[in-house]
Amino acid sequence: MVQSVVVREYARLTTEKVDGTSIESTLDRAQISQSAFDWICKLNQKFSAAGASLAIVEGRTWLRLDKHVGVIETPCGTRIEILPKHHESGDVIHESRALLQRMIAASFDLPAREVGAADLQLFNAPLTEWVMGRFLAALERIVKTGIRFDYRRVEEEQRYLRGQLNTVRQMRQPPGKQHFFHIRHDIFDPDGAENRLLKLALEQVSKTTRDAANWKLAGELRSLMSEIGSSKDVDGDFKRWRNERLMSHYRPVKPWCELILNQQMPLSVAGNWHGLSLLFPMDKLFERYVAAWLRRSIPPTIRLRSPAASEYLTVHDGDKMFRLEPDLLLESTNDKWVLDTKWKKLDAADRGNKYGLSQGDFYQLYAYGKKYLAGQSSSELVLIYPATESFSKSLPVFDYGDGMKLWVLPFDLTGQVLIDSEETTLPIGFHAFEKKAA
Template structure:
């Protein structure tokens, strides 16, 4: 396997020949490839061109995932949750959050599936696809009856009279027939074979390469997809196709570039890159109901109120990430916003909080809680080594409008990720 280059969010990347301290070195051809991507007319959301000591560098933005370059190198970008975070813990954190993200819930987080986070992300994801495909094969490939028409030397199925008269007036020893054949040549199996075929051309870990070759043998009699989009549109998962869902979801990712974020331009690479604000926001929204006391209802991306009215029109929509309601009829009880950012417990620099975030929470409180004392607000940040417990004292906007700043424990067990403050 060609080299895997690991970096964290906001790390600097540079040409290995520059030898600048604190910069992740890249092979010259890889740096040039990524630089061209960042400078292209389409731009590049996850990389920004910068400089230090008169040397051009690339800075990773707030994205995490992996990019497989056409040069054979893998660039792995890991979420930065803490100053002293290990690669293993960063991978576990990302995989845990992705397993709750819409479109990626087939990702497994159990130790028996992922086995270890010491491997690069791409190898972890490919192993999960291969594992799910192996489980499918133990249950057997699905076959369907398919309609065929052919000119045969023997009678089979039903005679197509019009075609027989058109083709076999002279050749009376032949029969133009239509018949059904029970075959594994269907859209789902073609997509699975195509995904294996694509992976077989990549430079991967020896274990995964061998596994791919073993699985490809099973698909020898099934053609690869000639029209991936058309085959995807044909997919239907009935009761007898449930075991296909996970491997087919992986296959769709592999065949469509594996990316929820479009990499535009001519240089299209296999990628799986995620904006971390979206991933964290989705993870909290999907899991926080399990962390709250009974009787509370979670509403995500709640809308309906605006900051001001002007000429009988509402302007500047206010959309908190989470509104927690209570009672019948439902009444807003808590307002929460998630922030993918590192903060700390140091009062001297105001804990690393952003003034604009507090202005935003003040507006939410005025509009959604009306400053009432039965409500409270929360700013939720990822837990990290400098932020393991809520900031001890709340922030007072007024005697009745208060804000708590709390950590969210991403890899903790259900019920232990978050707790309300009194």
């Protein structure tokens, strides 16, 4: 029996019965089958061994999810969709799905597409169905435009002559096989690296999708691509993917293909289970989303490094140790700005608890400033948190002394703007040009 569960970050999953009195409480607590519970516990052990954390096990019947979003599909058929814990009111599920899809598309530079009336239901579909639907739509456009055929060199042994005779191998032919010819010739077929990857991704979608429209379209595309073989070397074929002019109509489908085949994930579920499971560490996704927004917002004269990794905390016995890696570094000809993102809720009214800020983060930013901004008369560092009802404007500036200051700014995920950035000297938007002219 297929079970679909929708929860959000830090939700608790259990094998016991859960009585949800509201949509919010249901998103924070959910019941799953024993087999799904056991599989997630085993998966969590693999994550822990790799230095990550998927969940915290609380006894034999409860576990608490960590800071990951996406979809997990278990071998027993349970699909667990984990949404960002950002919206607290309204249509929480729809808004959280839309936010997650927007962040994924921006973070991985996925091709944008207008959402029409026919796409509204798909847009509100679970993450995996949304990814598979976008992939199928992009692949359908390639098939309609025309699948790329190329000449491929074939060397084989036949009873007839075709193309060019391989003289060296023919002279070494044993007496009992002299009636066979070693030949080489070219075949004009679609068996290229790009098409093999698309066929493999298409087969995976056909096996995984539960959406009737996706399943129907996948079946039609499979019949049209029946003569193409599936990729046997995914990594190698992606390296052989060509970006030349004649392959320009393939570019929109590549990011979706990478998502389907788990080639572009910050974190993905691998193993013997071949369901489509996509997991994203929310802090990393937020960092990449802000970085994508910055690239669109800074003038061409500013360079963005994400992450920066050129400075070290100390030198020991002639060797550099403890590399410092801020999430974002903006560089102009004369100035630099260090920015770091944190996926955490702050409370601007809770001065007694330091707004929810971490002392360790302030130590970290101080080290970044000393190493990356050394030599500047005035240095600005920025900590970026998601904007919420309790954190909708910048906090008063924090002064490290010696001309080094730290700003804590909210990033509006809905409006896609860094709130109060004009209070800083960050070269963002139109005010960046005004400051430069001044």
